Amino acid sequence: MTAPTALIADDEPHLARALAAQLAAVWPELTIVHVARNGQEAAEQIAELQPDLAFLDIQMPGLTGLEVAEGIEGSTRVVFVTAYDQYACQAFEQEAIDYVLKPVEADRLGRTVERVRRALAKATPAAGEPDVSTGADVDARLLAVLQRLHAPAGGASPGASPLRWVRATQGDLMHQVPVDEVLFFRADDKYTCVQTASTEYLIRTPIHELAAQLDGDRFWQVHRSTIVNLDHVSGTRRDELSRLFVRVRGHASELPVSRAYVHLFKAM
Structure with missing residues (x-):
């Protein structure tokens, strides 16, 4: 199996460097192929490099991490790096989507890495861990989270007639x-x-x-x-x-x- 590759996207360079260093400690085999400073750069580099993983900060200029995830056409898996509050993070947990909170803690990152490594190896999850199998089921869960967290403000009310x-x-x-x-x-x-x-x-x-x-x-x-x-x-x-x-x-x-x-x- 070839060495896994990853892209990191964060508009704060010192946080991106810190995450890269933490990943090197918990996953030495992982190669960071690019560090993007905004969402547009992340989207372009994911399309070009097709990394196995993308660690996406959610709040970035240009495109948010959610918008970048929505545009991925290849097999790149997404790990969101977020400062969202606990309520918002429940959406990730309910749909078994990988995420880490800022500031990134080594123990939490280690658990995420283990889940992702199993997913990339197409292994069976350990008891009590979320199902991280690849395929349509993961895509459906990702879409559910994206719709929940990236819903537009002030959209049509539930009883409103569709636009004609x-x-x-x-x-x-x-x-x-x-x-x-x-x-x-x-x-x-x-x-x-x-x-x-x-x-x-x-x-x-x-x-x-x-x-x-x-x-x-x-x-x-x-x-x-x-x-x-x-x-x-x-x-x-x-x-x-x-x-x-x-x-x-x-x-x-x-x-x-x-x-x-x-x-x-x-x-x-």
Whole structure:
């Protein structure tokens, strides 16, 4: 078995160095392939380097650790490094997601490392420990935590009707675009692109706010930056690295599905 690799992402360099030193003490075989200073750098390096593990600080500029985790398309496992309070951490524990609290304690990090090592080796968990097996079950648990902790503030109320129209711009013109005609929404820098079969429009509403306003039975988030309209999905494809892509009628390009959302398409 090749030596395991890991990426560390933290916008506070001294904390990143401290974590690297602690990992070297409890897991000498682990190779740190990159230390990222923000979420965007972490996302880019995970996609390029495909490390076995990513230790992600949750609160980072650019992209949060939650958003980085949502965008992972390969097999990289996530360990969240968080300063969240005890209530928030219950979400991780209930879904058996690996995390360590700041400031990182050696004993707690050691327990996390042991769980992760078993997961990478595909070993059976010890009695009383959470199930850290890989596959769709882990992805479903990760998605549950992401939805719980990364829910947008001020989203649609439980009894609110789903969004039917969006006011979107194309050039200097404002348009009323029926959501039925939207193939997908995709975040792009400061805007969200609204793609129909014939036209691309722009809105300023963030993806996570849109997700709270759309009909969840018809619109699925498949990536931190993408929501697809299932009425227009024609199928899926896996590449040689087992990454999943969605094909949409009326659009030539395929849309990547991040690992946290792959299990949604299990029946397709």
